[in-house]
Amino acid sequence: MISAKKLTKTLIKNKVTFFSGVPDSILKNFSNYIDRFPKKKHVISVNEGSAVSLGIGYYLSTKKLPCIYLQNSGLSNAINPIIxxxxxxxxxxxxxxxxxxxxxxxxxxxxxxxxxxxxTPDLLKTLGIKFCILKKARDLKKFETLIKEARKKNSTVACLIEKGVIISEKRKRTKVKSNKSLIRFDFLKEFINQIPRNSKIISTTGYTSRELIELRKNSKRGKDFYMVGGMGHSSSVAIGYSLHSRKEVYCLDGDGSVLMHMGPLRTAGFLNRKNFKHIILNNNSHESVGGQITTASGINFMMLSKSLGYKNFLKISAKKDLKKTIKRFIKSNGPTLLEVKIDNGTIKNLSRPKNLLKIKKEFMINR
Ligand SMILES: Cc1ncc(C[n+]2csc(CCOP(=O)(O)OP(=O)(O)O)c2C)c(N)n1
Known part of the structure; x- marks a missing residue:
């Protein structure tokens, strides 16, 4: 195990003082630790390609090495500017x-x-990126050697880090929630109670899909397709589905996921499908991987959706409005965007989707 503090110190000792990345559960102790730096030195980016590109811009203006952190699933987003x-x-x-x-x-x-x-290791080899695996503090020596090589040869180097390796010194404080706060689960419960029986739901990566699965134990209204991977692409899948279906298509999105690939919102507006209904569960954070902020609270989604061509916009900020606003949302002609302002908080012992082929098969019945 390696402490987040020690890892950061090693980077700083090697004159690496700029960080950008997309949060990941494996790296959460590290990204939370470096959050003490000012926003000029640590930028939580919207996607991994953007994080790499911010690093490239940083290098061009300072001639110093940037550190980019990411989950290996995001390596695919990063490859374009890297290569x-x-x-x-x-x-x-x-x-x-x-x-x-x-x-x-x-x-x-x-x-x-x-x-x-x-x-992942083969991908790095194909990309010509030298890497080491960090497991223990003594592995940091290998990492330092690679950093020196990157500086000398102007090359990209990497380290791979497995689950449980990076630890934090501080214990996480749990926030006390008031009964009044609106959480994702409150919304989902009311939502799947109201949707038409034959509707289709495409739900985003992380807690949203996992909470929906939990609710499915007692509800059969609609069928779900869980975007367990491909973060940021659930709206595109939903738009693609809506084009060739008369069913009501609901995309359950997160603010982090929407920000990761925001362009498809214009595709939704342009294609103007009546049956496309988009929900952003906005907690201003990447809750599923540690609660790092997304900056989505600074977005005016009403103005954004209007200018992108959505026909309707609705917003829910309090529990008391759930029932009636969901009703209006369901009755609306799409494309409609519903922003649900939620607090962080999930339920205990969430299940995970397991038999994905079965899920696909069931989703595709009665298209
Ligand atoms: C390409 C990619 N990068 C990073 C991740 C790690 N990841 C999984 S869920 C998640 C947070 C999603 O945030 P948001 O959409 O706001 O949903 P919330 O977790 O708040 O419910 C992240 C960053 C991933 N799965 N894929």
């Missing part, structure tokens, strides 16, 4: 990647992480 800008055959810009290794061969993990976990 087409930073690569030594293009601009040869040095980057340090810290990668949370979900689905590593030694550790049990969710189905959506297995294939990516297995190919």
């Amino acid at each position: 087409s800008i930073a690569n030594k055959t293009v601009y040869s810009i040095p980057l340090i990647l810290m990668i949370g290794w979900r689905g590593s061969p030694n550790i049990k993990d969710e189905p959506q992480h297995l294939a990516k976990g297995e190919i």
Whole structure:
């Protein structure tokens, strides 16, 4: 195990003082630790390609090495600027990647992480990125050697980090919630009570899908497709479905996921499907991986959705408005955006989707 403090100190000792990344559960102790830095030095980015690009911009203005942290699923988002800008055959810009290794061969993990976990080392090799695996504090020496090499050769280097390796000194304080606060589960419960029986739900990565599965134990209204991976793409899947279906299509999105790939919101507005209904569960954070902020609270979703071509916008901020606003939302002609302002908080012992092929098959019945 390696403490977040020690890892940060090692980077600083090697003159790496700029950090950008997308939160990940494996790296949460690290990203929470570096959150003490001012926002010029630690930028929580919307997607991994943007994090790499922020790092490239930082290098161009300072000639110093940036550190980019990400989950290995986000490596695919990052590859474009890594290979087409930073690569030594293009601009040869040095980057340090810290990668949370979900689905590593030694550790049990969710189905959506297995294939990516297995190919991650090969992917780095194919990209020509030298890497080490960090497990213990003594592995930091290897990492330091790689950082020095990145600086000398203007190359990209990486370290892979498995679940449970990075620890924090401080114990997490649990926030006390008031009875009045509106959480995701309150909304979902009322929502699946009201939706038409044959509607289709595409739900985003993390707690949203897991809470929906939990509710499905008692409700059969509608069918769900859980976006266990492909964070940020649930709206595109839902739009694609709505184009060739008369069913009501509901996309349950998170603010972090919407920000990750915001462009499809314009596709939704442009395609103007009556049956496309979009919900953003906005807690201004990446709650599923540690609660790091997303900055979504600064967005005026009403103005945004209007300018993107959505026909209707609704908002819920309090429990008392759930019933009537969900009713109006369901009755509306899409594309409609519903922003639900929620507090962080989930329920205990959440299940995870297991038999994904069965889920797909059931979703596709009565298309
Ligand atoms: C490409 C990619 N990057 C990072 C992650 C890790 N990840 C899983 S859930 C999540 C947070 C999603 O935030 P939000 O959409 O706001 O939903 P919340 O967790 O708050 O319910 C992140 C960053 C991922 N699954 N895929």
